[in-house]
Amino acid sequence: MRHTVTMPELPEVETIRTTLDSLLRGRTIAGVDVYWERTIGHPDIESFRCKSIGQTIASVDRRAKLLVMRLEAGDVLTIHLRMTGELRFHVSATDSSPTPYLRSRFTFVDGSLLDFNDVRKFGRIELLSSEDFRFVSESLGEEPLSTSFSPDVLREILRSRSRQIKPLLLDQRVIAGLGNIYADEALFRAGIHPLTSSSTIPEEHVARLHAAIVDVLSEAVEHRGTTLRDYRSGLGDRGENQSRLLVYGRGDGSPCLTCGTPLTRTVVGQRGTMFCATCQPLLIPR
DNA sequence: CACTGAGCCTGCTAGC
């Protein structure tokens, strides 16, 4: 069976947000250490340091998979964990032993720390003005757990373009927050083949897909995220959603939990994809 | 517009 790695998607980032919001609110940044320069995506490291030191964290929010730390002076610190990024809070330096993958460390005036560990170095931290952050946010699509993401909105998204459904669900400009795990899980629950053209999905399946996306994500948030390998909350805890996955991370050929058919593994849009060919038939409209 | 492939990275594993 193929080894799988968990990348933080919306539910994992939301779990981290909840943990960090109570831990970081009101803390003032005293220092920033950077051990892998490309971790800081914007601006250059010196400016990043100058502009963030002395700033106080007002709240920790989330937009799609972005962790958004709002600073009291109005700037915004964004953190994208990508594949293996991990944030770990420590009360003091003596309470923390740096991992070999420590890429950046924020020190607060009270001596507490926020470590950014990232094995693969894909994660990015940026300091943005509120205007720049608004621009970033506007380039992202629907928040799937917001009340504005209705079945009607999803229907319009699917009807207004003609794309394979799985790459469409993963396109952050359209719907923001789904990644490979929850896209596969949502399509399985909705009984939709990952290659189905978005504009041909029947009306009743659109409603099922909407419910599947909302349910899969909100259930994963309730269970504090999925930990297959790397993901941890801001305090190092594992999630509990992994035991609830129906297709992702299960071996090629292992039985579908609904009908027993061996599951199929393929590549769709350059990403590993698991589905059940019986429960998710490819309907080709004539 | 839709889609593909390269590049960024390194741990893990299949296969020799």
Next chain:
DNA sequence: TGCTAGCAGGCTCAGT
């Protein structure tokens, strides 16, 4: 047993 090539994957950019 030890080594290495290739895979995995979120996202961006360039090319078709």
